[in-house]
Amino acid sequence: MPKTPRCEHEPCRGPLPITARADARYCSGRCRTAACRARRSVPKELAARPRWVRRSSRKVPLTVDGQSASSTDPATWSRYRDATASSAGVGLGFVLDGDGIVVLDLDHCLDGDQVEPWAQGVLDAAAGCWVERSAGGDGLHIWGRGRLPGGGGRRLRLGAGTVELYGDGRYIAVTGEPWGGTPPRLGDLQHVINSLL
Ligand SMILES: [Zn+2]
Structure with a gap:
């Protein structure tokens, strides 16, 4: 069974929406922004x-x-x-x-x-x-x-x-x-x- 893709923003780790693109890494724009902020920190x-x-x-x-x-x-x-x-x-x-x-x-x-x-x-x-x-x-x-x-x-x-x-x-x-x-x-x-x- 393929692994369910998960949001890469660590505090979230929620499943990606089924409508997400194949290369999506975050479940939402909010998580993408938070992950970028963490990386810059x-x-x-x-x-x-x-x-x-x-x-x-x-x-x-x-x-x-x-x-x-x-x-x-x-x-x-x-x-x-x-x-x-x-x-x-x-x-x-x-x-x-x-x-x-x-x-x-x-x-x-x-x-x-x-x-x-x-x-x-x-x-x-x-x-x-x-x-x-x-x-x-x-x-x-x-x-x-x-x-x-x-x-x-x-x-x-x-x-x-x-x-x-x-x-x-x-x-x-x-x-x-x-x-x-x-x-x-x-x-x-x-x-x-x-x-x-
Ligand atoms: Zn997320």
Whole structure:
């Protein structure tokens, strides 16, 4: 049975209307506009690095050709342009390789559009960094510059929630859905990391 074509705007993923053209990628003009906005929102420092992958709905990293990818094998990564042009899987991912780009992952920190109190302090401290809504829809990723002592990732309790810190050896699912009008650039996160650790 042929796979039902789905809207490529990630928060939608609805079926395409049966009247859609064979090469249609979005279910509506609204979704096309939202997807374009998300693509433009990604900071240039990320878009310029050839460390992009695709990902499945179960967050398995994929190459632009739909093969399995690895966060430690650069041969399976691509340029941003090629990753956004690919329709493999359901969305994009960016590989952290220890070059000083870090992500703070605030899981389940949104209740609708309200930020949970435990997460608000981190967001305030990270002012000047790009923040995107996570693929699950109820979390946020803060993107910036810094180093994690010892490398790898860290998982910390913070009030009623959990914050995860990543700097290398893994990929981050990227939605490009900006949060709270944050600027599309990587600000300094080192002071935030230092205060958390
Ligand atoms: Zn749609």
